[in-house]
Amino acid sequence: MKRTLFGIALLAVAAGAFLLMQPPDTQTTDAPLAGDAMVAVQIPASFTEQEQMGQRAFDAACASCHGTNAQGRQDIAPPLVHKIYEPSHHGDASFLLAAQNGVRAHHWRFGDMPPVSGVTRAEVMDIVAYIRALQRVNGIN
Numbered sequence: 518m519k520r521t522l523f524g525i526a527l528l529a530v531a532a533g534a535f536l537l538m539q540p541p542d543t544q545t546t547d548a549p550l551a552g553d554a555m556v557a558v559q560i561p562a563s564f565t566e567q568e569q570m571g572q573r574a575f576d577a578a579c580a581s582c583h584g585t586n587a588q589g590r591q592d593i594a595p596p597l598v599h600k601i602y603e604p605s606h607h608g609d610a611s612f613l614l615a616a617q618n619g620v621r622a623h624h625w626r627f628g629d630m631p632p633v634s635g636v637t638r639a640e641v642m643d644i645v646a647y648i649r650a651l652q653r654v655n656g657i658n
């Protein structure tokens with residue numbers, strides 16, 4: 518009898534220790550942080566010359582908000598490699614307008630996109646070529 522009680526007590530202590538060792542709340546540690554990528558973007562095996570120029574222009578003028586490879590940045594700006602931005606819904610002109618005039622928040626809750634200064638029309642067209650190349654390998658046509 519004594520032995521059984523001892524055994525039960527030992528089990529209780531072990532169970533208590535096990536519970537204490539669990540991380541307090543695994544949910545919060547998994548929550549995305551501001552600036553995190555919002556989608557996983559596949560990269561094409563190669564880019565054309567125009568797409569490469571577009572990538573450079575994008576990295577300089579847009580990636581601070583839209584993220585590397587246009588993968589989006591949590592709490593900052595949406596991924597452009599996203600079904601919403603497929604060519605039939607956001608044609609090339611929408612990129613020119615976005616850079617020139619900015620964008621009123623309407624698809625997301627990030628707030629407005631301000632106009633981007635210092636990027637030429639030609640550079641935006643290169644950026645479009647780059648974004649379309651990314652979209653294609655990610656199944657967005």
Ligand code: HEC
Nearest residue numbers: 578579582594611612615616620622623624625627630633
């Ligand atoms: C200061 C942050 C910021 C920068 C810099 C920025 N964007 Fe945006 N952009 C946003 C946000 C936020 C939205 C989402 C607006 C919404 O809710 O629909 C957006 C939306 C867009 C859209 C969708 C337009 C539409 O008609 O819905 C395009 C295209 C776009 N951005 C392209 C660009 C390009 C190209 C650049 C670089 C030249 C750029 N953005 C730089 C924040 C930014």
